Amino acid sequence: xxxxxxxxxxGAGGRPRITVVGLGGGALRALQRxxxxxxxxxxxxxxxxxxxxxxxxxDLPGLRLGRESxxxxxxxxxxxxxxxxxxxxxxEIVAALGSPDLLFLVGCLGKGFATGALPEVAxxxxxxxxxxxxxAATPFSFEGEQPRRRAEESLAGARRxxxxxxxxxxxxxxxxxxxxxxxxRLFERADxxxxxxxxxxxxxxxxxxxxxxxxxxxxATLKGGESRVLFSTCRVPVGTxxxxxxxxxxxxxxxGAGWERARPDRLLVSVGxxxxxxxxxxxxxxxxxxxxxxxxxxxxxxxxxxPSLGGEVEVTLIARTEIxxxxxxxxxxxxxxxxxxxxxxxxxxKRRQAAARPGARQEEFDDLLAGQERGFFRDGASExxxxxxxxxxTYLRRGIRIRHP
Amino acid sequence: MRALVGEVFPDQSLNIIGRAEVDSVxxxxxxxxxxxxxxxxxxxxxxxxxxxxGVTIDSVYLALAGAHLEGASxxxxxxxxxxxxxxSPRDLQRVDREAKSKELAAGRVxxxxxRNSYRLDGRRVEDPVxxxxxxxxxxxxxxxxxxxxxSEHIHLVxxxxxxxxxxxxxxxxxxxxxxxxxxxxxxxxxxxxxAGTTDYALYEHGSIVRTGxxxxxxxxxxxxxxxxxxxxxxxxxxxKCERGAAVTEPGDRGETVHLYGDLTIGDKAIDLSSLNRILxxxxxxxxELIRDECGESRLREGSSGALLTGGTSRxxxxxxxxxxxxxxPARVAxxxxxxxxxLQGPESSTVLGVLHYALEAEADRQAAQARRRGPGRVGRxxxxxxxx
Numbered sequence: 001x002x003x004x005x006x007x008x009x010x011g012a013g014g015r016p017r018i019t020v021v022g023l024g025g026g027a028l029r030a031l032q033r034x035x036x037x038x039x040x041x042x043x044x045x046x047x048x049x050x051x052x053x054x055x056x057x058x059d060l061p062g063l064r065l066g067r068e069s070x071x072x073x074x075x076x077x078x079x080x081x082x083x084x085x086x087x088x089x090x091x092e093i094v095a096a097l098g099s100p101d102l103l104f105l106v107g108c109l110g111k112g113f114a115t116g117a118l119p120e121v122a123x124x125x126x127x128x129x130x131x132x133x134x135x136a137a138t139p140f141s142f143e144g145e146q147p148r149r150r151a152e153e154s155l156a157g158a159r160r161x162x163x164x165x166x167x168x169x170x171x172x173x174x175x176x177x178x179x180x181x182x183x184x185r186l187f188e189r190a191d192x193x194x195x196x197x198x199x200x201x202x203x204x205x206x207x208x209x210x211x212x213x214x215x216x217x218x219x220a221t222l223k224g225g226e227s228r229v230l231f232s233t234c235r236v237p238v239g240t241x242x243x244x245x246x247x248x249x250x251x252x253x254x255x256g257a258g259w260e261r262a263r264p265d266r267l268l269v270s271v272g273x274x275x276x277x278x279x280x281x282x283x284x285x286x287x288x289x290x291x292x293x294x295x296x297x298x299x300x301x302x303x304x305x306x307p308s309l310g311g312e313v314e315v316t317l318i319a320r321t322e323i324x325x326x327x328x329x330x331x332x333x334x335x336x337x338x339x340x341x342x343x344x345x346x347x348x349x350k351r352r353q354a355a356a357r358p359g360a361r362q363e364e365f366d367d368l369l370a371g372q373e374r375g376f377f378r379d380g381a382s383e384x385x386x387x388x389x390x391x392x393x394t395y396l397r398r399g400i401r402i403r404h405p
Numbered sequence: 406m407r408a409l410v411g412e413v414f415p416d417q418s419l420n421i422i423g424r425a426e427v428d429s430v431x432x433x434x435x436x437x438x439x440x441x442x443x444x445x446x447x448x449x450x451x452x453x454x455x456x457x458x459g460v461t462i463d464s465v466y467l468a469l470a471g472a473h474l475e476g477a478s479x480x481x482x483x484x485x486x487x488x489x490x491x492x493s494p495r496d497l498q499r500v501d502r503e504a505k506s507k508e509l510a511a512g513r514v515x516x517x518x519x520r521n522s523y524r525l526d527g528r529r530v531e532d533p534v535x536x537x538x539x540x541x542x543x544x545x546x547x548x549x550x551x552x553x554x555x556s557e558h559i560h561l562v563x564x565x566x567x568x569x570x571x572x573x574x575x576x577x578x579x580x581x582x583x584x585x586x587x588x589x590x591x592x593x594x595x596x597x598x599x600a601g602t603t604d605y606a607l608y609e610h611g612s613i614v615r616t617g618x619x620x621x622x623x624x625x626x627x628x629x630x631x632x633x634x635x636x637x638x639x640x641x642x643x644x645k646c647e648r649g650a651a652v653t654e655p656g657d658r659g660e661t662v663h664l665y666g667d668l669t670i671g672d673k674a675i676d677l678s679s680l681n682r683i684l685x686x687x688x689x690x691x692x693e694l695i696r697d698e699c700g701e702s703r704l705r706e707g708s709s710g711a712l713l714t715g716g717t718s719r720x721x722x723x724x725x726x727x728x729x730x731x732x733x734p735a736r737v738a739x740x741x742x743x744x745x746x747x748l749q750g751p752e753s754s755t756v757l758g759v760l761h762y763a764l765e766a767e768a769d770r771q772a773a774q775a776r777r778r779g780p781g782r783v784g785r786x787x788x789x790x791x792x793x
Contacts, residue, residue: 375628375629375631386694390620393625393687396633400682
């Protein structure tokens with residue numbers, strides 16, 4: 001039986017099938033918590049090579065990979081072992097995923113299985129045709145250079161195939177807890193943000209409301225050609241003013257960099273609350289948020305209700321920008337004719353071919369982008385002091401978010 | 406670039422007769438980036454200083470900063486040779502020579518040998534001559550720099566037909582100006598936050614036991630604001646000086662400041678908490694680097710406080726932040742009362758320290774001449790500086 005159907009919820013009664021797949025020990029712990037506290041309609045599936053992690057919660061459907069090569073052990077911090085296990089278990093994974101309407105992949109990157117398997121599983125998810133949202137926790141900077149580099153490589157692999165990639169930098173989480181808090185609160189926070197991201201995306205599909213959306217809307221919002229998807233979510237008390245909501249959305253640890261400058265083609269605003277919002281609030285928020293994040297083509301607003309939200313309102317934004325569409329309209333396309341003996345530009349087809357090539361990524365301008373971060377020190381050679389490039393602003397190196405009015 | 410012109414009188418008193426200041430071009434973080442530009446700017450500086458003082462300058466004392474400067478603590482111990490175990494000046498010469506004899510790597514050159522206190526059989530003493538002990542020891546803080554970087558600076562001065570009388574490390578120069586004799590004895594940390602580098606010196610029992618130069622200064626704060634707030638460098642500099650603070654207060658949240666305040670094209674609202682947070686994290690990192698290099702426990706146990714100087718120490722609440730990170734009381738330092746009003750600013754500490762050093766060197770030279778001739782007197786100002 002499809003593990004995602006075991007909870008009896010997904011797909012029942014014509015509801016969309018939503019599956020959350022956890023990769024590796026860290027994600028399994030988040031899913032175990034979600035099973036206890038989250039929505040029963042969401043199907044869960046754990047993937048790992050470590051039998052102990054999978055057996056920690058027997059009620060959580062799981063699939064053990066690398067049975068022959070790793071014999072129930074973990075990957076020992078080797079992403080390649082994780083990748084190989086995912087490649088070997090390709091058919092089992094496809095069968096376990098089934099045919100969901102929306103798929104989440106959750107992984108804590110930097111170490112072994114999740115880091116290696118994420119790009120492979122994301123590719124299988126993309127083949128299934130369902131919109132695929134990747135939630136990936138990135139390692140703390142104190143864990144060292146190697147986990148950071150491995151996590152970046154894994155993210156780059158997943159980005160090529162996933163429809164929406166939501167990084168959750170652990171360094172940012174570190175700033176959201178008080179110094180007096182217990183260390184395990186940090187990991188609870190990470191689980192909480194993963195839950196919020198899932199409910200923010202799945203809420204309009206699973207919860208009743210005035211303006212719900214169907215999987216087709218998600219497909220249209222998330223899936224497309226070469227594009228970049230930005231995501232953010234926040235919870236605010238009922239009665240919070242619009243400006244505070246906008247600030248919280250920009251400051252959320254899940255918000256990718258660049259929200260301030262984003263001008264998306266498609267924008268989906270999802271607002272969840274215990275009871276229907278007053279008309280004045282709905283009008284102010286829907287107008288204000290779509291204007292603040294300036295959707296170019298279409299904006300969809302969804303209102304849904306869930307009693308578990310209590311006195312809080314959950315606001316989630318998903319924005320997709322098609323790469324290659326600038327802010328200005330280009331000149332009218334010229335076609336070959338007797339009056340205009342010009343050749344068609346091959347740039348667009350070349351770009352498509354380049355994007356389709358495995359491992360293709362334009363890297364020659366990376367130095368230029370890195371230079372921008374160094375401001376007026378960009379012309380000087382980088383001379384690290386104690387291994388740190390001190391010319392680059394500290395807040396950028398430490399991942400500290402700076403608010404903008 | 407700053408220059409002071411001093412006139413030394415026969416009684417070893419000093420009068421500052423000229424000063425000049427030009428924007429530093431072609432030099433960044435203590436290293437020469439563009440020799441021609443730097444040389445032209447130095448020429449302009451010297452010309453202004455000469456015309457202000459009405460004299461011709463023929464030699465200079467040069468302050469060096471930059472990450473190429475490094476230091477190492479080197480101890481040495483020797484047995485006292487006298488049969489009755491009385492320490493003689495020869496014993497001290499021998500142990501000094503041994504402590505200073507550490508071999509440097511290729512491409513490095515010594516700049517200062519800073520002696521810490523002597524030890525007789527492990528006990529710290531100021532002047533061991535005539536005392537009895539089996540062993541006499543001493544520790545030197547050996548300051549060295551990159552040979553190429555030092556020779557580049559000397560070549561720059563030579564390019565204006567000037568001789569370099571001596572070189573002095575900026576951290577040592579500014580430290581001797583801002584710390585009083587009591588503070589040096591009690592132990593203190595001096596931090597000179599300049600435009601391109603931050604130089605620090607740690608005093609224990611009256612001597613410098615550690616120095617350092619970190620390639621971060623006020624220019625980095627301006628650059629961080631330029632990148633983070635997306636404003637032009639001039640506007641960032643103005644925001645830093647006029648509205649910036651080194652600590653973010655809860656009240657800053659939601660408060661905005663305007664770039665120009667006249668609502669013209671290009672004017673823009675800036676979140677005050679963002680402005681201060683950018684400055685705070687940069688200075689926090691700087692003080693953390695200093696704390697880690699000196700050793701946190703050594704600072705807490707051996708230092709009575711931190712003295713901040715240099716142009717960037719004018720930033721509001723920088724002492725509060727330094728106190729928080731370093732874990733010792735911190736304050737913005739002031740110069741002695743005899744320094745003229747126009748040189749009381751924290752950005753003059755290094756150049757005043759260089760002059761102090763030059764005067765001491767002159768006094769030592771004259772005292773050595775006088776010793777050869779017979780007993781003599783060392784001037785009142787020199788004595789005052791030695792005791793401070």
